[in-house]
Amino acid sequence: MSLYDQYVDEGLRLIAVLGLDPNRLPTQTQPYSGEFVRESNGVLHCYSSDHYYESLVGSGDVQDVLYHVFHSITFSMALDYECEHRCPNEDCRRQAFAHHESLMRRLNEDWAHSLAAEHAKILEKYPFNDAPRDYRPFWQAFFEDRIAKYF
DSSP: OOHHHHHHHHHHHHHHHHTOOGGGSOOSSOOBTTEEEEEETTEEEEEEOSSSOEEEEEESOHHHHHHHHHHHHHHHHHHHHHHHTOOTTSOHHHHHHHHHHHHHHHHOHHHHHHHHHHHHHHHHHSOOOOOOOOOSOHHHHHHHHHHHTTO
């Protein structure tokens, strides 16, 4: 069985674990959100095709490519979850990171540990900030402040 066939078989199994449409898995013929996967000389490559072709990850290990693909898919799901369950005065990353890690844990415990380490690195540099914020877009605040002086 080729690396690509292994990728598709395992990827479809993991997609089913998440309860997603099988078309969500990037393949050679069915890119999802600008990504697609191809095999070349015994190496799987995950490409992005937003503006030009760029290899995001290349590996002879199917698990490396699957980690990259499912990192992206589960991050998108985690952001959707956070938006639906947003808490005022809470750093949105609290829920997003926790949900992202729980989704990855459903797929592979090692992936969840790697992801938790990635999140810890981010939080070292950019800690959670739960301070209240003004949620008005910048342009709205900008114009409201200028219009207010005329009334």
